[in-house]
Amino acid sequence: MKQSRLAFWIFLAPVLGWLLLLIVLPHLDMLYMSFRSGNFSDPGWTLANYRTFFEEPIYWLTFVRTATYAVVTTLFTLVIGLPVAFYIAKVVRPRLSGALMVLLLLPFWVSELVRVYGWMILLRESGVINYFLLKAGIIDTPIEMLYNDATMIMGLVYTSMLFMVVPLVSVMESLDDSLVEAAYDLGAGKLCIWRTIIIPHAKPGITSGCIVVFMLSLGNYLTPNLMGGKNSLWFTEQIYNQFIASFNWNQGSAFGFLLLALSSGIVWAGLKLTRQKLGEVAS
Numbered sequence: 001m002k003q004s005r006l007a008f009w010i011f012l013a014p015v016l017g018w019l020l021l022l023i024v025l026p027h028l029d030m031l032y033m034s035f036r037s038g039n040f041s042d043p044g045w046t047l048a049n050y051r052t053f054f055e056e057p058i059y060w061l062t063f064v065r066t067a068t069y070a071v072v073t074t075l076f077t078l079v080i081g082l083p084v085a086f087y088i089a090k091v092v093r094p095r096l097s098g099a100l101m102v103l104l105l106l107p108f109w110v111s112e113l114v115r116v117y118g119w120m121i122l123l124r125e126s127g128v129i130n131y132f133l134l135k136a137g138i139i140d141t142p143i144e145m146l147y148n149d150a151t152m153i154m155g156l157v158y159t160s161m162l163f164m165v166v167p168l169v170s171v172m173e174s175l176d177d178s179l180v181e182a183a184y185d186l187g188a189g190k191l192c193i194w195r196t197i198i199i200p201h202a203k204p205g206i207t208s209g210c211i212v213v214f215m216l217s218l219g220n221y222l223t224p225n226l227m228g229g230k231n232s233l234w235f236t237e238q239i240y241n242q243f244i245a246s247f248n249w250n251q252g253s254a255f256g257f258l259l260l261a262l263s264s265g266i267v268w269a270g271l272k273l274t275r276q277k278l279g280e281v282a283s
Helices: 002-034 048-055 057-091 094-109 112-123 128-135 149-172 177-185 190-201 203-218 222-227 235-245 249-274 278-282
Strands: none
Touching: 002 249, 048 057, 048 249, 057 094, 057 149, 057 203, 057 235, 057 249, 094 149, 112 128, 112 149, 112 222, 149 190, 149 203, 149 222, 177 190, 190 203, 203 249, 222 235, 235 249
């Protein structure tokens, strides 16, 4: 008994060390810095870093905008991911299902930077799509498809799709096919079957996928910066500017904790609305 308990703690020690050194301690240090003034001659505590956020409209407007677009991205990803997951889990044969999962995984073998530049090559004024539209005579002048909110959301949906489809496929594989067949035999329509059987069964996967996609979208820096351009401000860019451009680590720490509070609050509200617990979703 003692040996098994000792082995348990030996195997758990690297995980606890990783969490303590790379997650807990840096966040505690950032929390400490967020309440400091940054002026070494003034060692006192202050709320000035948080007060700056509410006093400057550019900060809280970007904050609200980022949260809104992260929610929109999550909804788009869910709407696209649900039928894709159902097709992979229930419609195609098991061998083809594995091949489709590999195809879904394939773009993630390269970095996000390469994937975003791939979209930019397609969508820019001298890109592939404009070239074929001009050759076909559909347009007379190239269309600027980059650097707007719609393109940015499309890029975020693309980069997050795998993290929505995988948990959905996992829960849909456990769905009993006889329930869907019985509903068809009793005359239920497709919308009715989705609403009363498939979506309620997939609720843990939906919640799990939405949490991951929302977190990834909210904390994404690369895709909004490259595909959204200067007119699509993202709050992570404000954090980057404070840390790297302004060297104001105290202000950047305060912004980071506000973003953490926002993401935690929205995830908590989502769990309350769906009447689920975090432990159930994670399992």
